Amino acid sequence: MRLIFLGPPGAGKGTQAAILAGFLEVPHLSTGDILRQNVKQKTSLGVKAKSYMDKGELVPDSLVLEMVEEKLAEKEAKEGWILDGFPRNLYQAGALDGLLLGMKQPEYDLVISLDQVPEAVLVDRLANRAREQGRSDDTPEVLRNRLRVYHAETEPLIQFYTNCLRLTPVNAFQPLEAVTENLKKLIHELK
Numbered sequence: 544m545r546l547i548f549l550g551p552p553g554a555g556k557g558t559q560a561a562i563l564a565g566f567l568e569v570p571h572l573s574t575g576d577i578l579r580q581n582v583k584q585k586t587s588l589g590v591k592a593k594s595y596m597d598k599g600e601l602v603p604d605s606l607v608l609e610m611v612e613e614k615l616a617e618k619e620a621k622e623g624w625i626l627d628g629f630p631r632n633l634y635q636a637g638a639l640d641g642l643l644l645g646m647k648q649p650e651y652d653l654v655i656s657l658d659q660v661p662e663a664v665l666v667d668r669l670a671n672r673a674r675e676q677g678r679s680d681d682t683p684e685v686l687r688n689r690l691r692v693y694h695a696e697t698e699p700l701i702q703f704y705t706n707c708l709r710l711t712p713v714n715a716f717q718p719l720e721a722v723t724e725n726l727k728k729l730i731h732e733l734k
């Protein structure tokens with residue numbers, strides 16, 4: 544099973560992607576998590592990515608694409624994956640199709656868009672996470688920028704995947720367990 548998760552920061556993408564990855568026994572590829580790990584370990588990728596992440600801007604496509612290609616080529620990703628936080632703009636979406644073709648991997652089964660969470664709730668959730676996790680990109684100013692970048696660069700993907708009939712919206716403005724149940728139902732219908 545190959546799934547792409549779309550949605551604004553704070554919609555619960557990471558949480559739901561992790562639960563489903565466990566359920567489906569496929570790797571959960573969160574570009575944000577992988578980037579944060581690189582920053583922590585001060586790898587050359589991490590050093591290059593940090594200034595963008597600290598401002599809430601997107602890390603340059605070339606860096607992210609190289610990183611994703613490496614992850615998709617790993618043995619664990621042969622039978623499926625869940626992409627969380629990638630693609631993040633139209634260029635990355637096109638590049639992903641090219642990558643999969645080049646690697647002779649089948650296309651994704653579904654693009655799930657976690658939607659309907661009001662902007663004020665997103666802001667609240669992100670602020671709470673900032674307090675809990677101490678992330679350097681969760682200050683109020685950076686947080687607003689991340690939402691702005693989402694609307695400007697990532698939201699157009701909803702139309703893009705709707706046009707190619709791959710998009711399935713899921714209402715994320717419900718308790719966590721209800722969202723998970725809806726997602727499992729969707730996947731069950733696919734199998």
Ligand code: AMP
Binds near residue numbers: 574680689
């Ligand atoms: P996330 O945890 O998905 O919200 O990502 C945290 C930060 O990592 C983002 O604000 C970006 O700076 C960077 N990032 C994550 N995924 C991508 C991506 N696909 N393309 C560019 N930057 C990314």
